[in-house]
Amino acid sequence: MSGVTKERNACFARVRAARAVLGLVSVLCSASLSAALSESPFPAIQIRTETHQIEHPIASNQVALVQYNSGHRSEAVKVWKSLAEQGDTEAQFTLAVLYNRGDGGVAKDMIEAVRWYRKAAEQGHAIAQYNLGVLYATGTGVTRDFNAALQWWRMAALQGHSEAQFNLGLYYAEGTGVMPDPAEAVKWWAMAAKQGYAAAQFNLGLMYMKGEGVDENQDEAVRLWHMSADQGFNQAITVLKVLNLNP
Numbered sequence: 001m002s003g004v005t006k007e008r009n010a011c012f013a014r015v016r017a018a019r020a021v022l023g024l025v026s027v028l029c030s031a032s033l034s035a036a037l038s039e040s041p042f043p044a045i046q047i048r049t050e051t052h053q054i055e056h057p058i059a060s061n062q063v064a065l066v067q068y069n070s071g072h073r074s075e076a077v078k079v080w081k082s083l084a085e086q087g088d089t090e091a092q093f094t095l096a097v098l099y100n101r102g103d104g105g106v107a108k109d110m111i112e113a114v115r116w117y118r119k120a121a122e123q124g125h126a127i128a129q130y131n132l133g134v135l136y137a138t139g140t141g142v143t144r145d146f147n148a149a150l151q152w153w154r155m156a157a158l159q160g161h162s163e164a165q166f167n168l169g170l171y172y173a174e175g176t177g178v179m180p181d182p183a184e185a186v187k188w189w190a191m192a193a194k195q196g197y198a199a200a201q202f203n204l205g206l207m208y209m210k211g212e213g214v215d216e217n218q219d220e221a222v223r224l225w226h227m228s229a230d231q232g233f234n235q236a237i238t239v240l241k242v243l244n245l246n247p
Contacts, residue, residue: 061090073104084116092120093128100131110141121152129156130164137167146177157188165192166200173203182213193224201228202236 060083068076077098083091095106096116102108114135120128133152136145150171156164169188172181186207192200205224208217222245228236240246 061088061094064091064094068104077104077106084119087119087123089120089123089125089128092116092123093125096120096128096131110135114141121155124155124159126156126159126161126164129153129159130161133164133167146171150177157191160191160195162192162195162197162200165189165195166197166203169200169203173207182207184213186213193227196227196231198228198231198233198236201225201231202233202239205236205239 060079064076064079064083067073067079077095080091080094080098084095093116096113098104098106099109099113099116114132117128117132117135121132129152133149133156135141136152137149138144142148150168153161153164153168153171157168165188169185169192171177172188173185174180186204189200189204189207193204201224205221205228207213208224209221210216222240222243225236225240225245229240
């Protein structure tokens with residue numbers, strides 16, 4: 001038992017000695033994540049292929065998707081435009097994707113992309129809400145507006161969108177478009193971390209290590225970093241190596 005205690009004390013002596021390094025990693029991580037957000041490749045944007053119970057708009061969306069994937073893209077776009085004008089959220093989202101990409105015979109047009117994202121987002125489409133938030137955060141197709149980005153991300157985050165939860169945490173931690181609020185950052189990162197979002201697990205670990213927005217808990221910090229590192233998140237791997245706490 002005494003051997004375990006000595007090992008534990010030695011471990012956290014290393015943690016305390018590395019606090020300055022952890023602070024530096026926090027700054028570097030924050031900067032890199034902000035850059036990644038600004039250059040977001042919209043990983044959530046995709047032509048959705050989920051099937052649902054038979055309803056005419058859903059069935060029509062599936063027909064359009066088959067047409068699109070078989071090379072009959074102009075016909076598919078006509079179907080989606082018709083459905084979108086009738087208020088179908090999936091068609092609105094799909095049109096936004098096509099205008100964002102300049103795909104399917106549709107010329108790239110960010111104003112049109114924003115218009116269709118907004119229509120889908122206003123009807124509660126979580127991915128459209130998230131993407132619209134990114135457009136506002138980066139000033140793409142709209143005037144840059146951090147407050148609007150926060151509002152759209154919050155809507156998506158409340159529907160369980162992990163990237164939106166992560167971005168909210170980042171903005172509250174950095175004070176971007178809002179007063180800095182470490183506790184609020186912890187809240188959103190905890191939601192994303194619970195869903196397995198590696199960057200949120202890492203940042204949440206930093207908050208536990210430093211006692212910002214949450215009671216200091218070095219055990220929990222290390223646990224979160226191991227979870228993040230297990231997914232290959234480089235910052236978590238680096239910190240664990242610095243602390244000689246490799247997985």
